[in-house]
Amino acid sequence: MIDLYYAPTPNGQKLKMFLEEVGLPHRIVTIRLSQGEQFAPEFLAIAPNNKIPALVDHDPADGGGPVPMFESGAMLLYLAEKTDQLLPRHPRDRNTMLQWLFWQCAGLGPMAGQIGYFNVYAVERVPFAIDRYRQEVARLYGVLDRRLADRAFIAGDYSIADIACYPWIVPHAGHLQTLSDFPNLSRWFDAVAARPATIRAYDGVADVYAPTRNPLSDTETATLFGRRSA
Structure with a gap:
């Protein structure tokens, strides 16, 4: 059994998509970020960076005690290896997949x-920051669009590289991007969106970067963006 500590953010959705794809038994433990549950000592014992997602594997392959994990990319790789699913088998293809997984974690997701923060959540409008990050995200969308020009998925067959990237394209409106500007990316996006596992993973999940979302209270804003872990 996997305990997934989760909130419906893009990084949280990565793990939910994976678990739906492979059918791995799991239990969702919802972490209410706006209420500060990510700072609870019992959660920090699993995820010292006070971010979701996190997991505990109660049935690790080595037969030992429970394995706690944080960092979504590491978790995807761990579960793919545990289940021997959504990983390329050829070493060269696997190497390619790992590069794109790390690209998402280091580039696409943070940017x-x-x-998303400056356009949707920031308490004051900072045009320079909005324009700077809008342009960088457009560049990254372009990188992925070119990668998908001659292939259905990022690293051959559907893999954890696709699962890592997709949730960060879902909020494209909040990122001030238009998918029709990136035709290969748009075609890939539609294909991933149509997968039954993706549909299940996103059932009832709202876009946290939707430009029209309800504003946060001052307390919620301070909890999500202003507090530092001890």
């Missing part, structure tokens, strides 16, 4: 998160 998309910044434009």
